[in-house]
Amino acid sequence: MSTVNGHQSSIQHFYDLNIWKESNRLSVKIYEITENFPDNEKYGITNQLRRASSSVGANIAEGFGRFHYKDKIKFYYNARGSVCEVQNFLFLSQGLKYLSKEEARKIFSEYEQLNKRINSFIKSTHQKMSETDNR
DSSP states (O other), X not given: OEEETTEEEOOOSGGGOHHHHHHHHHHHHHHHXXXXXXXXXXXXXXXXXXXXXXXXXXXXXXXXXXXXXXXXXXXXXXXXXXXHHHHHHHHHHHHTTSSOHHHHHHHHHHHHHHHHHHHHHHHHHHHHHHHHHTO
């Protein structure tokens, strides 16, 4: 257990973060649903959607591993951008009839919730940076 700003924290690794756990769960879901995409999309939308979804968690992990708050925040913003990229490809997948409207909306909504949680995480990281700067 580590101490952060005078408080005990059980977060010692990126994989302890709930937002990382959620991004990983959603990425696995993306890999599962793209298994049913047409073979001719293997290097197209399937690859793009998988790369974008895995980029969310990768950016959270990389940000966590950075020492300076500004560096951390930059990667958390990148994770947020990757969420939007996933959502873009979900719309495209629905339009191409690779996903039903219901399936696309459900996972889109899950990514929307993750995006809100990333925004909160960015806000709290900004606050920690401000607290450190004011010492």
